[in-house]
Amino acid sequence: MIVVIAIDALEFDLVKEFNYENLKQEFYGKTNISEFSQPRTMVLWSSFMTGENKEKEIVAKDGKKVNWDYKISLEKTFFSKFNKPKIIDLPGFNYDKAVHDKSRNLLKNYFETESSEEKKKILQEYNKDAMYHHKTVREEFLTAIENDYDFILGYFSAIDVIGHLNFGNKLLMKMLYKEMDEITAIVRKKTDKIFVLSDHGMIAIGNFGDHSTHGFWSTNFKELNNPKITDFAKIISGLKK
Numbered sequence: 001m002i003v004v005i006a007i008d009a010l011e012f013d014l015v016k017e018f019n020y021e022n023l024k025q026e027f028y029g030k031t032n033i034s035e036f037s038q039p040r041t042m043v044l045w046s047s048f049m050t051g052e053n054k055e056k057e058i059v060a061k062d063g064k065k066v067n068w069d070y071k072i073s074l075e076k077t078f079f080s081k082f083n084k085p086k087i088i089d090l091p092g093f094n095y096d097k098a099v100h101d102k103s104r105n106l107l108k109n110y111f112e113t114e115s116s117e118e119k120k121k122i123l124q125e126y127n128k129d130a131m132y133h134h135k136t137v138r139e140e141f142l143t144a145i146e147n148d149y150d151f152i153l154g155y156f157s158a159i160d161v162i163g164h165l166n167f168g169n170k171l172l173m174k175m176l177y178k179e180m181d182e183i184t185a186i187v188r189k190k191t192d193k194i195f196v197l198s199d200h201g202m203i204a205i206g207n208f209g210d211h212s213t214h215g216f217w218s219t220n221f222k223e224l225n226n227p228k229i230t231d232f233a234k235i236i237s238g239l240k241k
Contacts, residue, residue, distance in 0.1 A: 045093075
């Protein structure tokens with residue numbers, strides 16, 4: 001069984017700073033996304049699963065608007081090379097768009113309101129929703145690794161979603177990284193082929209967070225030597241027995 005723990009916005013520098021050994025595994029480094037104009041979630045995960053740069057297909061010609069309805073069929077991904085794959089909540093494939101839309105609307109409302117009380121209420125709802133969704137994905141993912149799939153990918157968005165409004169809260173971010181370290185520890189007991197992978201990292205903008213190019217990868221079995229995010233389709237499918 002090959003497992004990918006896909007963690008949106010897992011920042012390379014914070015993994016090193018917090019020194020969570022399960023996330024780092026035996027080999028780790030930065031993902032190479034230099035071929036993309038900006039570190040966008042939908043673009044990067046879509047390019048990851050196909051092994052092709054999908055930026056021009058997903059981003060409008062003005063370079064601003066992202067098509068969040070973009071979806072790729074199983075046959076056009078490397079997942080199709082496996083006999084029994086399980087993909088959980090991945091952008092561009094099968095993620096819960098209603099959850100994503102709500103978080104984006106709350107984020108918009110937060111920055112548009114001038115009321116400090118209203119900002120506080122929105123922030124509480126925003127964080128609560130993100131963690132509820134995380135727990136739902138975690139439960140499905142940990143159930144999946146107990147079954148006989150030959151490939152499992154679980155996509156975890158909480159570090160990205162919560163980070164946008166809370167990145168300056170180092171204690172909160174450390175707790176979220178610890179949560180993902182603990183999930184990785186469970187997986188490490190189940191299989192010898194594990195990838196931890198983020199699409200991009202996150203950088204502080206005051207108390208908030210914005211996407212950075214410092215994405216993260218790790219494996220428990222092989223040095224990958226500065227891989228592009230589009231390389232993983234070939235790397236992972238090449239491990240299929």
